[in-house]
Amino acid sequence: MSSTAPARVPQEERTRVMRARLLEATVECLVERGFAGTSTTLVSQRAGVSRGAQLHHFPTKDALVVAAVEHLSEVRCRELVAAAAALPTGERRTRAVLGMLADHFTSPVFTAALELWVAARTDPGLLGAVAPLEQRVGRETHRLTVELLGADELAPGVRELVQATLDLVRGLGLADTITDDARRRSRILDEWAGVLDAALKERAP
Amino acid sequence: MSSTAPARVPQEERTRVMRARLLEATVECLVERGFAGTSTTLVSQRAGVSRGAQLHHFPTKDALVVAAVEHLSEVRCRELVAAAAALPTGERRTRAVLGMLADHFTSPVFTAALELWVAARTDPGLLGAVAPLEQRVGRETHRLTVELLGADELAPGVRELVQATLDLVRGLGLADTITDDARRRSRILDEWAGVLDAALKERAP
DNA sequence: AAACTTCCCAACAGTCTTGACTGTTTGTTC
DNA sequence: GAACAAACAGTCAAGACTGTTGGGAAGTTT
Numbered sequence: 001m002s003s004t005a006p007a008r009v010p011q012e013e014r015t016r017v018m019r020a021r022l023l024e025a026t027v028e029c030l031v032e033r034g035f036a037g038t039s040t041t042l043v044s045q046r047a048g049v050s051r052g053a054q055l056h057h058f059p060t061k062d063a064l065v066v067a068a069v070e071h072l073s074e075v076r077c078r079e080l081v082a083a084a085a086a087l088p089t090g091e092r093r094t095r096a097v098l099g100m101l102a103d104h105f106t107s108p109v110f111t112a113a114l115e116l117w118v119a120a121r122t123d124p125g126l127l128g129a130v131a132p133l134e135q136r137v138g139r140e141t142h143r144l145t146v147e148l149l150g151a152d153e154l155a156p157g158v159r160e161l162v163q164a165t166l167d168l169v170r171g172l173g174l175a176d177t178i179t180d181d182a183r184r185r186s187r188i189l190d191e192w193a194g195v196l197d198a199a200l201k202e203r204a205p
Numbered sequence: 206m207s208s209t210a211p212a213r214v215p216q217e218e219r220t221r222v223m224r225a226r227l228l229e230a231t232v233e234c235l236v237e238r239g240f241a242g243t244s245t246t247l248v249s250q251r252a253g254v255s256r257g258a259q260l261h262h263f264p265t266k267d268a269l270v271v272a273a274v275e276h277l278s279e280v281r282c283r284e285l286v287a288a289a290a291a292l293p294t295g296e297r298r299t300r301a302v303l304g305m306l307a308d309h310f311t312s313p314v315f316t317a318a319l320e321l322w323v324a325a326r327t328d329p330g331l332l333g334a335v336a337p338l339e340q341r342v343g344r345e346t347h348r349l350t351v352e353l354l355g356a357d358e359l360a361p362g363v364r365e366l367v368q369a370t371l372d373l374v375r376g377l378g379l380a381d382t383i384t385d386d387a388r389r390r391s392r393i394l395d396e397w398a399g400v401l402d403a404a405l406k407e408r409a410p
Numbered sequence: 411a412a413a414c415t416t417c418c419c420a421a422c423a424g425t426c427t428t429g430a431c432t433g434t435t436t437g438t439t440c
Numbered sequence: 441g442a443a444c445a446a447a448c449a450g451t452c453a454a455g456a457c458t459g460t461t462g463g464g465a466a467g468t469t470t
Contacts, residue, residue: 014437014447034327036241039427052449055429111326118323121316121382122239131383160396164373167393171376177326178336188372191365199400219417219467244457257419266458 019057019067021047026068027075030112035119040064066129069116073133076109077140084148095193097148101141101166102189105173114177141166149196152204161199168192224262224272226252231273232280235317240324245269271334274321278338281314282345289353300398302353306346306371307394310378319382346371354401357409366404373397 025047029038040061044054058064083100087093104110113134120130142162151158172185230252234243245266249259263269288305292298309315318339325335347367356363377390 018447032327034324036324037327040429041427050449051451053447056447059429061428114323117379117383118319119239119241122237122242127383134383157396157399160393161400163389164393164397167376167380168369168373169376170379171372171374174322174375174379175372178322178332178339184368188365188369191362192369194362195366195400195404223417245459246457255419258417260459261417261419264459 015057018049018053022049022054022057022064023068023071025049026064027072027109027112030068030115031108035115038065062125065116065126069126069129069133072109072112072116073137076104076113076137079107079109080104080141080144084144087148094149094197095189097145098165098169098189098193098196101145101169102172102185105169106176106185110173111177114174138166149200151200155203158200158203161196161203165192165196220262223254223258227254227259227262227269228273228276230254231269232277232314232317235273235320236313240320243270267330270321270331274331274334274338277314277317277321278342281309281318281342284312284314285309285346285349289349292353299354299402300394302350303370303374303394303398303401306350306374307377307390310374311381311390315378316382319379343371354405356405360408363405363408366401366408370397370401 022043025043026038029043029046033042040054041051043064044051047054054064058067080100083104087096087100116126116130117134120126145162145166146153149162151162153159153162168188172188175181176185227248230248231243234248234251238247245259246256248269249256252259259269263272285305288309292301292305321331321335322339325332350367350371351358354367356367358364358367377393380386381390
């Protein structure tokens with residue numbers, strides 16, 4: 001009766017689920033234990049996956065981590081686009097855009113990405129995987145920010161101001177990892193929004 | 206003269222030299238191999254110190270790293286003050302201050318500090334040592350920046366602008382660790398110098 | 411000079427991590 | 441429905457790292 005069993009779980013689906021569970025667990029471990037604390041045994045335990053199954057899907061730790069990097073960059077892009085869709089328009093638009101960016105750069109996915117950046121600095125294999133993907137995410141974020149702010153990138157200085165804004169929120173995100181101070185962050189963004197708005201307006205009359 | 210007097214080195218001096226060598230080697234390892242790659246054996250090899258001697262001065266790895274954190278914070282403060290003394294005055298002062306800060310936040314000492322920050326996030330013992338010292342360095346840096354810019358911190362928004370500037374260079378420093386782009390950094394600082402100068406002038410008439 | 415402290419050295423035990431290995435179950439194909 | 445391939449499970453060995461132990465050398469004090 002082989003022809004009357006169409007609803008069994010196909011291989012492809014099982015593989016997909018298994019890999020997704022492992023990658024999700026990897027990101028969680030990165031956030032909770034850091035890169036050095038993310039051992040393969042810990043990941044498999046957390047994912048509820050046997051060690052053998054893990055080694056089957058990801059033969060080495062590098063393979064697992066590189067796949068996690070790709071997974072994470074996709075998640076980051078998705079989250080950004082989703083958050084951008086819920087932004088208000090009008091007077092406080094700029095401040096809202098900054099708030100969205102700051103939220104992203106203080107979220108767990110950013111923390112995980114930070115662990116990977118720092119680890120990649122001294123790990124050539126990891127750097128090869130992280131660098132191009134990070135560049136892609138960075139470009140996408142820049143493009144999105146320009147669009148959300150309605151800035152004219154052809155005007156001189158505008159491109160640099162947007163980059164400065166992104167580097168600022170990156171710095172805020174870094175500071176947040178060891179000393180969480182949301183009030184301080186909020187005041188800084190208030191001030192930055194005013195300055196940025198004025199500068200952009202002045203550069204695109 | 207006595208029969209055996211090849212080189213009488215007092216204890217105090219020996220320990221001082223030994224500890225300094227070990228701390229210096231620790232920072233170097235942090236920069237080259239990252240925190241996870243900084244093993245105690247590697248440090249002792251690099252310092253040209255036997256493992257036994259290392260264990261004598263720093264019984265545990267934590268003790269070594271904590272001492273390195275303190276050492277590093279002192280070095281950072283010294284470097285900042287020294288660089289500040291060589292700044293020009295006049296028209297391009299603000300840009301020069303930003304350049305000095307950016308240089309500091311892309312230097313090896315910053316790289317080492319970054320490794321410690323990230324590691325401290327998931328290591329309570331290390332966090333206890335890093336957090337207060339980082340706060341001290343941060344405050345000192347802020348104070349110095351306000352002074353160098355000649356800003357009036359009592360004026361509303363000025364404090365936030367200085368903090369934003371420091372977070373910006375921190376973000377630039379983070380970006381620099383994986384993709385070194387000095388030209389991009391320079392253009393951003395050019396633009397921000399103009400905006401910051403205008404904003405500060407406007408807020409302190 | 412002798413007792414005493416500090417400093418230094420080398421070998422070792424215990425723990426953790428990675429990836430290799432053997433065996434079992436499940437799905438696919440002929 | 442039988443052969444085959446993929447997915448899954450659990451154990452094992454090699455290597456690395458940390459911190460301990462016991463002994464010996466150099467410096468200090470009385």
